[in-house]
Every structure is written in C-alpha cells, then in structure tokens.
Amino acid sequence: MTSPPTPPHGQVPLRTVQVLGRGGAGSAAHVRSLTEGLVARGVRVTVCAPPEAEEAYGFTAAGARFVPVAPRMDPAGMTVLRGACWDADLVHAHGLRAGLRASMALRGLCGPRAGGSPAGGWGPVPLVITWHTKAHTEGARAGMVHLMERRVARAAAVVLGVCSDLVDRARERGARDARLAPVAVPRARPGHTADADRSPDKERAELGAMDRPLLLAVGRLDPSQGHDLLLDAAHAWCGLDPQPLLAIAGEGGQRAALQRRIDGERLPVQLLGRRDDVPELLAAADLVVLPSRWEARSLIAQEALRAGVPLVATDTGGTRELVGRAAALVRYGDAAALAHTVLDLLADPARRAALAAAGRAQAAGWPSENDTVAQVLSVYDELTQPPQAGLPV
16 A cells, blocks of 8 residues: 655644444445545544444555444443544544444544644534434434434534435534535445456346346345335236346345245245345346435445446435436335336336436436545535634634
C-alpha cells in the first residue's frame, strides 16, 4: 500500500473517526470506499466497527487504523469508542445506532479545531451522521426509535441522507443541517472478480432455469424486504408453461417461514441463501424484482441497472429518485400489480430491452466514488475550518 500524500508544511493531517454498527452491507461498503478515498487525499482515518467488519471489508488494507468495538452500548464498548475519538478532528457515524453511540462517546469531549492548527482554538468535536436507511418498527418500539432519531439528528452538526426521504425525515426530527448525499456503489475490491467460468448459461443450468424465465431477488430475509408479497405474486405464474423460476439470494430470520410457504404452496421459488456471486446471478437473470416496504438507494437496484437487467420495484422511499423512468414501479403491498407487471415484461422483449438501455443510461448519471468522497470531504473541511479573523466563534 502506498503512503498517503504529505500535507503542506506546518499542517497536521485531518483526523477522522468512522463509526459503524451492525448496519447493512451498503453502509459498510460505503465506509470502506470512503476510507480509501480519504486516505488517498491525506486524511487519517480510524474505523470503529464490530470485529467481523474488518474481516469482511478490509479497512486496514484501505489505509485505516481499525479499532474493534462491539455494537452494544455497554460501558466497556463506550470507553473504547471514546478513547478512539479523543484526538479526532471530526467523527462520522453511519446509521442511527452508530450515531447514537458516537454522540454519547463525544459528550463533553473537546479537541483542537482545524487539524490541530493553533489558530483554530478548541471546541466540541463535530459529529457527522449519514443515514443510510430507516428502521422498520411498530407499536411501542416505533416510539423509541422516533426518540432515538430526534436525539441523533439534533446531536449532529450535519446529517447526510442518502435519499431525499431521509433528508426530510432528519429535518422533521430537528436536524440543524440536513443535506442530500447519494452514496455511490463501490467498485469490486481487488481479488473479488467475476468467475470467468460462470457463464449465464451455466448459472441458469445449475438453478434449473435453462428453458424458463429466471427472476432474481436479492436481500435480507426479513419482513421489511417484502418476500411474502413476492410469494403471493408468484401464484400468478404457477400455471404458465414454461413456468418462471424465482431465485431469492439472501439470509435472515424469515428463511424457515418462507421455505414452509414455498413447500406448502408448491411455488416455483428457490431460496439460494447467502451468495457472493450476485454479478453472475444478474447476468443470468431475465428480470430483477425488488418488493421492499422501503428502500433508500438499494444496492441491488443499482447493480441491476448498471448491468442492464430490467428491474421491477416497489415505488417507496428513494427508489423513484434513484431509478427515474428506467424501471417498472408498482405500489407496495399490491401483489396483483407486482405479478401483472412481471408477466407483462416477460411477454415483451422489446420493453425489456428498452428498460435495459434506460437503466445503463440512468446509472451513468449517478455520482462516482470520487464524487461521494469529494462531497463528504467538503463537509469535513467546512466543519473543521478555523474561524476567519474578526468573526465570532
């Protein structure tokens, strides 16, 4: 690994701490990408995250110092987190729970402004929080999450929302400064490349879909992802010949219940479990289906459009903002509309080809990883600049 650029003479490198909890793969991949980009620009990065995150995402390989911190808010974990933040110029938390833990760790903590410049003086360590998604809760727990969101939004100097829905939510919760900050899909890391031997035909053959349409869904197996709705829709093509096959990649607590439904209702659905060959699955699929209750900037939606695979998705959260007119959108909860849209597309190759081309064009306009890093770094600079002479602090 090459050394980061040396700052100009007399300047101390900006010191940042990135805090992760048990967030989804999207937030961890974003922090890995952000780390690499910040280090390349001479920023010192410490990543505080559960130990397994380092194994999965390689933050030290990207140039960061890694501090293992359990995601629980117990005294020992908070002490470790506070110790990692004590000399930081800025702390950036990713996700609601990570933001809450970071705000508690920073309570009463002051540090030198402007990367240690004497002209900057001392003051509270700024906290930036990126909201990647929102919690799906009901009843009393929903009230607790609401209070947590208020506390986190008000503790942050800046809240970055990856879609407009989250920016509006942060403002409703009392954020002083909430901004839209779309997150780019990180490129494949070195050593993680597509298997040249895994041709689309071979993938389809292994799934048993050589002479039938292949539908693909990717996501955690939990109620918020809408898989029950997808199984409801699958009844609409049970009687077709050839019968479309729905392959669902992902793991989660709902797996056993979904498998019971698949077996009991004799649905043409396979649960693939956790897969690390999603690009190969995409190349083999005729359609991608995203039935979620809510999404911000769905990774599989972005991957599908970039790969030129037609997408059918529920019109929720930030999905319309992300895909524009390059996907077929349906109302969440309407299994009949979902099934109708899927079957119409399977019967219309020209429409599928048009969506594939529109998807690639839409993806070309999304921010790159460099764009994402540049936007975040501009926020950091804004929060750590020393005050101009003669202006109140």
